[in-house]
Amino acid sequence: NAGVTQTPKFQVLKTGQSMTLQCAQDMNHEYMSWYRQDPGMGLRLIHYSVGAGITDQGEVPNGYNVSRSTTEDFPLRLLSAAPSQTSVYFCASSYQGGAEKLFFGSGTQLSVL
Amino acid sequence: GENVEQHPSTLSVQEGDSAVIKCTYSDSASNYFPWYKQELGKRPQLIIDIRSNVGEKKDQRIAVTLNKTAKHFSLHITETQPEDSAVYFCAARNSGYSTLTFGKGTMLLVSP
Numbered sequence: 611n612a613g614v615t616q617t618p619k620f621q622v623l624k625t626g627q628s629m630t631l632q633c634a635q636d637m638n639h640e641y642m643s644w645y646r647q648d649p650g651m652g653l654r655l656i657h658y659s660v661g662a663g664i665t666d667q668g669e670v671p672n673g674y675n676v677s678r679s680t681t682e683d684f685p686l687r688l689l690s691a692a693p694s695q696t697s698v699y700f701c702a703s704s705y706q707g708g709a710e711k712l713f714f715g716s717g718t719q720l721s722v723l
Numbered sequence: 724g725e726n727v728e729q730h731p732s733t734l735s736v737q738e739g740d741s742a743v744i745k746c747t748y749s750d751s752a753s754n755y756f757p758w759y760k761q762e763l764g765k766r767p768q769l770i771i772d773i774r775s776n777v778g779e780k781k782d783q784r785i786a787v788t789l790n791k792t793a794k795h796f797s798l799h800i801t802e803t804q805p806e807d808s809a810v811y812f813c814a815a816r817n818s819g820y821s822t823l824t825f826g827k828g829t830m831l832l833v834s835p
Contacts, residue, residue, distance in 0.1 A: 652825040708820045714766040
């Protein structure tokens with residue numbers, strides 16, 4: 611099992627560019643989520659999904675889109691990158707409902723210039 | 724929405740000492756409280772969790788206590804070791820039971 615796989619590990623964007631952060635899990639987890647981590651701010655939830663075809667907003671959803679067409683994949687799209695989106699992004703999944711016992715990916719470090 | 728406060732933001736202890744990190748939450752309907760450890764440059768990893776129908780849970784040198792009345796919970800690490808040095812995050816599950824709100828983290832430094 612690879613667990614939760616995130617790509618890319620590092621990315622530099624210019625303001626206004628768009629991109630997709632990939633997240634895939636091979637554990638047949640129904641629950642998947644995206645967090646951003648900024649210094650001194652902890653982990654803040656962007657979007658989450660409780661199953662294929664179902665997504666919902668978290669605490670900081672503005673500027674991001676998600677979709678969940680399969681159980682395995684949960685990509686995060688930045689529509690028009692802004693410097694405020696410079697952060698480390700973590701994808702996390704859980705077999706159990708209700709965000710219990712989250713497994714995190716290794717993260718994507720994103721810089722927007 | 725849920726608000727989780729975590730203290731202290733940094734904690735330095737000597738090897739072998741105990742360390743305590745405290746969190747408070749605002750939503751009395753919260754019923755699940757995990758703790759995650761994040762080593763430098765690594766992903767967060769679950770170390771222990773507790774549900775609201777339990778007052779205390781232990782796993783070797785780690786324990787978590789929960790006081791629902793006061794809406795606070797704490798992480799206790801005994802006999803600390805240098806490899807315990809990391810950032811620790813508490814979290815509380817929101818009343819919709821599908822999301823977590825994290826505290827801002829505590830950087831624990833264990834000196835040999």
